[in-house]
Amino acid sequence: MTPETDRSHDGNDKHEEHDEVAxxxxxxxxxxxxxxxxxxxxLGRLSKALAVxxxxxxxxxxxxxxxxxxxxxNIAQRLPVRDYATLQEHHYGLTGEALADDLVRTAAKATMAIGAVGGALAAAEFAAPPLLLSAPAQLVAETxxxxxxxxxxxxxxxxxxxVHIPGNGSQRAAAYALAWSKQRGVNPLAPGSATLALGAAAKTALRNRLMRTLGRHLTTLGPFLTGAVAGGALNRVATRRLAEAVRADLRRQQTLPPGQSG
Structure with missing residues (x-):
């Protein structure tokens, strides 16, 4: 096999690994x-894929x-984002602030559940020292x-x-990922928002936020069920705090149709 073929094969393997993770x-x-x-x-399958x-x-x-x-x-670019009509359909016809409240409750419940599972897995590994090295992969998966x-x-x-973000799917995904890393909403009127790409500064902000989130999850590495309880509680609080900050930004530029202000 030539060096060029080796590089091509490695690239395909990396692409397949990222696809499996996503x-x-x-x-x-x-x-x-x-x-x-x-x-x-x-989560166990994801941990193994991430370890590889x-x-x-x-x-x-x-x-x-x-x-x-x-x-x-790669994950963010493939996340399915529901439009307003689909969100209403999936959330009992709710609109405006009531719909936003329900989205936040659902997301906080989901991150709490993932934190509980991740914390429990980490706690199990903590109780079995020979397997401790696998715990970080589980917490990266949770993150x-x-x-x-x-x-x-x-x-x-x-x-x-x-608040609609212009651009193609990958540009909008980049905008939302960057908004998450900065814990704020996207301002579509800001210069460059329509053609936003994850440049060096944006990637640094994203990397820093991910590492801080991972650091939070590492604090749940403890014996018995302490990791499960802590993991769930920390995630729920963090998700709600994020939602409050983003909603405050979005209310300032809100363009809800008349009669849909909750």
């Missing part, structure tokens, strides 16, 4: 509620933060899923408040 995260953030056993199974991807990244000399951001950008839930929430809150 697919698993997509299933974990789907609106349909999965039971605890299914979440544990999917991280090993390849280390081999190529990629820093952990950069690898985490690259993986997440990516929680971030995906929250970016999806940010995107759908923009739909609720009628």
């Amino acid at each position: 697919d698993l995260v997509g299933r974990l953030v789907a609106p349909q509620e999965a039971d605890g056993a299914e979440r544990r199974r999917l 991807s991280a090993k390849e990244a280390r081999r190529s000399g990629t820093a952990r933060g950069r690898w985490l951001a690259d993986v997440f950008v 990516l899923v929680v971030a995906a839930v929250e970016v999806k929430l940010v995107a759908e809150l923009h739909e609720v408040y009628g």
Whole structure:
């Protein structure tokens, strides 16, 4: 096999790994509620896929933060964002602020559940020292899923408040990921918002936010059920805090149709 073929093969493997990770995260953030056993199974598969991807990244000399951001950008570009009509259909016909409230409740419940599962898995590994090395992969998986839930929430809150981001799908995904990293809404009137790409500064902000989220999840690494309780509680609080900040921004530029202000 020639060096060129080797590089092509490595590139295909990396693409397949990222696709598998994105697919698993997509299933974990789907609106349909999965039971605890299914979440544990999917999170376990995601942890294994991420462990393989991280090993390849280390081999190529990629820093952990950069690898985490690259993986997440691929995930964010594939998150399904529902439009206003679909959100109403999925949330009992609610509109305006009531719909936003329900979206936040659903997202906080989802990140709490993921935190509980991730914390429980980490606690189980903590109780079995020979397996402790696998715990970080589980917490990285939790970090990516929680971030995906929250970016999806940010995107759908923009739909609720009628703040539409111009550009193609990847540009909007970049805008929402950056908004999540900065814990604020997107201002479509700001210079460059219509052609936003994840440049160096944006990727740094995203990487920093992901690493802070990972650091929060590492604090749940403890014995017995303490990790599960802490993981769920911390995620719920963080998701609600994010939603409050984003909604405050969006209300300032709200363009809801008449009669849909909640």
